[in-house]
Amino acid sequence: MILIGNGRLVTRDAQNHYYENGCAAVEGTQIADVGTTEEMKAKYPDAEFVDAKGGVIMPGLINTHHHIYSTFARGLSIDGYDPQGFMDILEGLWWTLDENLSLEDTAQSARDTYIDCIKNGVTTVFDHHANYMETTGSLDKIAEAAKDLGIRTSLCYEVSDRNGEEQMKEAVAENVNFIKKAHDDDTGMVHGMFGLHAAFTLSDETLDYCNEQKPDYAGYHVHVAEGMADVEDSLEKYNKRVVERLYDKGILGPDTLAVHCIHIDDHEIDLLKDSGCFVVHNPESNMGNAVGCPPVLDIVHKGITAGLGTDGYTSDMFESYKVANILHKHNTGDPNAAWGEIPQMLFENNRKIAEHAFNRKLGVIEPGAQADIIVSDYIPTTPMNEGNINSHVVFGMNGRSIVDTMCDGRLLMKDRELIGIDEEAEMAKSRDLAQKMADRINHKEPAAE
Numbered sequence: 497m498i499l500i501g502n503g504r505l506v507t508r509d510a511q512n513h514y515y516e517n518g519c520a521a522v523e524g525t526q527i528a529d530v531g532t533t534e535e536m537k538a539k540y541p542d543a544e545f546v547d548a549k550g551g552v553i554m555p556g557l558i559n560t561h562h563h564i565y566s567t568f569a570r571g572l573s574i575d576g577y578d579p580q581g582f583m584d585i586l587e588g589l590w591w592t593l594d595e596n597l598s599l600e601d602t603a604q605s606a607r608d609t610y611i612d613c614i615k616n617g618v619t620t621v622f623d624h625h626a627n628y629m630e631t632t633g634s635l636d637k638i639a640e641a642a643k644d645l646g647i648r649t650s651l652c653y654e655v656s657d658r659n660g661e662e663q664m665k666e667a668v669a670e671n672v673n674f675i676k677k678a679h680d681d682d683t684g685m686v687h688g689m690f691g692l693h694a695a696f697t698l699s700d701e702t703l704d705y706c707n708e709q710k711p712d713y714a715g716y717h718v719h720v721a722e723g724m725a726d727v728e729d730s731l732e733k734y735n736k737r738v739v740e741r742l743y744d745k746g747i748l749g750p751d752t753l754a755v756h757c758i759h760i761d762d763h764e765i766d767l768l769k770d771s772g773c774f775v776v777h778n779p780e781s782n783m784g785n786a787v788g789c790p791p792v793l794d795i796v797h798k799g800i801t802a803g804l805g806t807d808g809y810t811s812d813m814f815e816s817y818k819v820a821n822i823l824h825k826h827n828t829g830d831p832n833a834a835w836g837e838i839p840q841m842l843f844e845n846n847r848k849i850a851e852h853a854f855n856r857k858l859g860v861i862e863p864g865a866q867a868d869i870i871v872s873d874y875i876p877t878t879p880m881n882e883g884n885i886n887s888h889v890v891f892g893m894n895g896r897s898i899v900d901t902m903c904d905g906r907l908l909m910k911d912r913e914l915i916g917i918d919e920e921a922e923m924a925k926s927r928d929l930a931q932k933m934a935d936r937i938n939h940k941e942p943a944a945e
Contacts, residue, residue, distance in 0.1 A: 715751025
């Protein structure tokens with residue numbers, strides 16, 4: 497038994513309980529009890545005690561769209577790379593990166609990213625992966641890193657026609673093989689989805705092939721109308737907008753993550769609603785790629801479950817929360833916009849998406865939920881209660897305010913010290929591999945055979 501207490505406990509349960517001096521009791525992988533610190537200590541006198549030191553105790557955060565392999569792009573300089581638009585970014589950076597990532601690079605970038613997630617209080621990660629240099633076995637490498645480091649993760653591989661039919665089919669097989677392995681895993685810590693890049697890199701024949709190969713119990717994880725090139729391609733080739741084409745092809749459904757959904761119209765929002773799919777908003781990435789602001793507030797108002805992700809831009813969900821909050825105020829010219837929708841996306845809808853995938857109670861501190869708990873060192877300067885928690889989060893916390901992280905009952909970080917992880921050695925290995933990859937890209941080192 498472990499007690500995490502002496503802090504301001506935010507449960508995020510249906511009643512939005514708040515304890516000024518709260519404590520969660522953890523037994524095995526689940527939360528056994530919740531109450532005041534005094535009550536829990538009296539009830540479980542022999543339990544190990546993790547002292548929150550007056551900080552904020554809250555459920556572990558969930559990222560519903562990440563790109564782990566983007567870790568190796570940080571600080572990367574590619575000769576001749578001068579993007580003038582989103583397609584230049586895709587071709588010049590991301591597709592160049594994934595065609596030069598080895599399996600060893602993939603494994604290390606996963607370790608780096610999951611370590612960063614632990615430090616930022618993120619305990620569940622939905623990742624969308626590609627490394628066309630060595631596709632087969634890549635999702636296993638990422639899953640091994642997640643298992644070793646103690647993070648819950650959903651993985652998929654990005655199917656695309658951009659490298660020809662052979663590599664497309666290899667990507668499909670990578671999805672199918674991993675989905676089946678994850679389906680047989682009963683730990684509740686790994687989940688498989690069928691990854692698709694975007695409609696403009698996928699022919700109708702490829703979408704049909706994916707539908708034929710995908711296990712019935714798996715959902716798609718796909719980029720939707722992120723850039724105008726996606727829309728223009730769909731209209732030119734198929735006389736349909738992107739969401740309409742994916743809907744007609746059976747890609748959208750109650751197990752699907754439709755990511756971005758920037759350049760969509762009202763009819764497409766209705767189709768998203770009708771399909772029962774989930775939508776994921778990635779504000780920082782959208783702004784950084786200059787692709788636009790999605791109508792995500794309208795999407796939420798339609799009753800679609802829209803979550804929040806980072807798209808590889810960061811592993812800090814607090815950061816994504818802050819940017820989403822101000823992006824939609826700026827975009828609408830309304831200072832009252834997004835106060836309700838964005839926290840709903842992060843704290844309620846991400847939980848719904850994760851619970852649907854993992855079939856576990858997640859993102860909440862209550863008896864029977866998985867013990868994903870984080871502690872921030874934030875000490876409020878004004879009164880804090882169940883009615884103003886979100887304001888304290890958006891203005892007072894960030895990822896680096898997290899001091900303790902627990903996932904599935906396993907303490908991964910305590911007092912900002914990673915447990916059982918040599919971070920210095922991990923980052924040294926990462927820098928070495930990243931440099932070798934950069935040299936391959938800039939033709940300073942021959943590609944691996």
